[in-house]
Amino acid sequence: MNSGGSTSAALPDGRAARAVALVSRVCVRRRFAVIGAWVVLVLALVTAARVVGTPTDNDVSLPGTDAQLVRDLTASPGAPLTSGTVILVAEDGRLDDEVRSGALAEAAASLREAVHVTAVKPPSTRDGSLSEDGRTGWFTVGLDVRRAELTGDVARAVVDAARPAADAGLRVLPGGAFAQAVDGSGSTGDEYFGLLLAAVILFLALGGVVGAVLPLLTSALSVLATLEVVGLAGNLTSMPAVAATLALMVGLGVGIDYSLFLLSRFRALTRSGLAPPEAIERAAADSGTAVVVAGVTVALALAGLVLTDVPLLRTLAWTCGIAVLFAVLAALTLLPALTSLAGRRLARGGTLHGRLTRRVGSGGRWARQADRVTRRPWLAGGSALVLLALLAAPATDLRLGQLDAGSSPTSTAVRQADDAVSAAFGPGAGTPLTVLGRLSTPVVDAGDPRPSRLVAAVRAQPGVASVGPATPSADGRVVTVALIPSTSGGDPATADLVHRLRALAVPGVTVHVGGGAAARADLADRITDKLPLVIGVVLLLSVAVLLLAFRAPLLALKAALMDLISIGAAYGVLTAVFTRGWGATWIGLSGPTPIPSFVPLMLFALLFGLSMDYEVFLLSDVRRRFRRTGDTVRSVREGLVGTGGVITAAAAIMVGVFLAFVPHDDPTIKMFGVGMAVAIVVDATVVRCLLVPATMAVLGDLTWWTPGRRRARAAEPIG
Incomplete structure (x- = not known):
């Protein structure tokens, strides 16, 4: 048995595997052309970005909302x-x-x-x-x-x-x-620590400098291409600064992981006696196909965000989708070309690597873990569920809020400006509101009572610090009133004030409210309305992909359920750190910080896709072994042993990359870093090592049940 090399995806339909193998064969034969094409592409994108520019715009529009209406009507x-x-x-x-x-x-x-x-x-x-x-x-x-x-x-x-x-x-x-x-971007440069950690893990996992360099080089070129495309897109559409940072996080994480799975399989095949060209083609047919399935799953999960009808989420979805696309393309084209140059040098590991490999073999730690779980699946699965329930428990207190400048670290310019203005003018001075009254008939003269009634009604509301005079428009059909709330933009009381103002009944006046806090309240309302639809569609699409890959409904449903459990644990930790403030000062915040409404939904899409990666690789290996032996429990044990080392290394890399972004100045990036790191840790340890194998051991042959079809067993050697 090949430890670390059995992450192949033996899909029932071999056409996908043959297509991926064909691509890798062409890339090996034309390796210099492929490498040159990637270098030219990246250089061209970098040059274009330097010439045209990569503008960012954090000004978020939300068509069809009350705040956007006020903004459009008051534009001069x-x-x-x-x-x-x-x-x-x-x-x-x-x-x-x-x-x-x-x-x-x-x-x-x-x-x-x-x-x-x-x-x-x-x-x-x-x-x-x-x-x-x-x-x-x-x-x-x-x-x-x-x-x-x-x-x-x-x-x-x-x-x-x-x-x-x-x-x-x-x-x-x-x-x-x-x-x-x-x-600027708010970056602290700690992302490089994530790359350094990835290099160390790759060195240990693949046993040498060449093994560490190839995934990093492949990921670096794919990420560079991603960032330049995202930057250039800022000339065509509004591009928030967080989009490039999030795409960088995702691109680095999946890019290095996909390369690691392919190279691990390649090295195992070369050690079994295959020549490098044949080993590359076989690795692409096996692990490369799993990379495609994993990438498609991430892309479909992100595509579900389009249903929110929120431009910000749509932008974040397609920018992260571009990162995944480039990561898959680089793993299937650039990596085979580079691997063919390295040849058998990549198959040779150092002494330390050999010792680590032996430890995860048939008699090593993963074998003992697999044996314990499959012998007592109810105990292992129950223990895992209890632990995950404890992690997810704080999520019952998850409260969505609004970030403002006061949520940023004290070292930032926006926080220092907000502190100065708030100290002199009050906490709401940095987030003024605009109350707009649309009149049934135009204002004719200064004696019209409607503007003064609007001002009086606004001033009477609790939570209002000051109110300006009513200013009529040139045609007299609209009057605007500037308002300073007594609470900050991130305080839930400000959102409550927005809703109370919109509910005002002033004779002859239709009241609308705009401003930054009002726009964020509208964003939260729209996301809340669309949340069930998005979650349902993402679940259905992901289950559909798994059904196409494995043709086993219970297996697909189980995989989706496992992902939901991982996400629940991530939400729990996110709530504990940011809503309750547990350890908030350790990550550069002054205390509890509101969680913006779009963060949990964006995290759901990202984590559902990323967590499915390890599920796909593990289940692919287990299924391949089951098709050979027909024994589910044995296949689960051997699959856990075979994938243990490489999935652990891949998860450690992704966690390191995500945690490297936690020192970022933007609290939103901190939230994504913490949430994604926690989910991957939970998914790669508790879920993969306990819950997944325990569930499959309990289900037994029902795991592979397909309606209307007898269980198929194909004699298939494990390479």
Whole structure:
């Protein structure tokens, strides 16, 4: 038996395996052309991205919602393409006193001369940009570039132009769009630690430098292609910064894992006596086919997010889908070409690798584990369910909220700006709301009572800190009222205020509410409405793929159920860390942090697909052995032994990659990193080592039951 080399996918329909084998054969014969094509493709994409640019835009639209309606109706054709703020804070005195008024005038003149600046509005009590004590205020600065084109260098240049204010002893901070641009991607560079960990694990798993380099090189080229395509797409559509980071996480994780499974199979086949070209073709037919099934499963899970009708989730879905697509293509084309160059050098492992291989053989740790589980499946399965229930228990307290600048680490520019503004103006100053009244008939004169009634009704609501005057539109059919809530944008009370305002009954006025907090509330409502549909479709699509692959309904349903259990455990840990704040300071947060409404749904799609990877590889190996022996329990034991080492290594790599993103400044990225790492750990240990083999041992031959068809047994050697 070949430990670590039996992750083949013996699908009932051999056409897929033959097609994948044919692709690998062509790539081996034309290896230099294939390698050259990948290098040219990546270089072309990198060059295009540098020439055209890779803009990002965190401004999320949500067509068909109340907040989007307000935004569309209040849009001004003559407004700057982008606006941001330059915040000024005085330690004592007022910004508008005689001592500092000259410095502010000089700063305003300097700002007007800065690159891309089209308008500058100084702090004033009239528009609420100067605090009552006069110690804090901001310049509102308009630019002639789109928000997606606002770079950190441009933002810093604008803020630096306010140096006369800093020379006068004032604290100068970027705010709004400028602060977001200064923070950039929020990356801390710790992603490289994940790559280093992956290199070490690959060295141990594949026994040498060549074995470690090939998966990393293959994954690096596929990820580079992914990031440049995603970046270029930002010129055609709104591309949030989180999209590229999430695609990087997924691309690195699956890219390295897919390469590891293929190379492990190749090395086992070469050690059994096959020449490298034949071993590559056989490995592609076996593990390569499983890679295709796993990749398709991830893609279909992500495709389910299209049903939410939320542009943000659609964007995150197709960007992550591109990462998976490139990972599969690289594993099936580039990796065989590179492997053919390495040849038998890849089959030779070092002394340490040989010792590790022997430990997971027929008499090693995995054999003992498999024997324990299959001999007492009810005990093993019950214990696993109890442990998973404990992990998932906190998820009953899962509360979705809204992130705002106050949720970011204190080292970020957006958090420092929010702290300064909140301290001077109140916690809701950073997330103002706009109440829009649509009138049944236009306002004719100043004596029309409807605008004043709207203002009075808004002011009477609890949770309102201040209300501005009603401002009619040019045609008199719409009036707008600026409102500052008494709570921050991330506080659930602000979302409650939005819903109360929308329910106001003012004679002759239809009330709508917009603003950042209102848009996030609309996003949460839409996702909640679509959640059952998305989960149902993802489950059906994934089960359909497994049915096509294994032709066994109970096996497909069991696999889907196992994935749901892993996701439940991930939700539990996510709730404990972020909602309850357990260990939040360890990952760079100041305390409990709201979980945005789209995170659990996006995690569901990602985790359902990624967790299915290991299920596919394990079940493929077990089925291949069952077709040879006809003994389910024996096949489960041998399958767990055969896949134990390589799946553990693959899971360790993916967990390391995901955890490397936890130090990221963006709390959303932290959530994805923690949630995905926990799910993979649970799936690769408790679910794979206990629950899956125990369930299959209990079901016995029913595992392979197919309606209307007798159980087939094919004599198939295990290579």
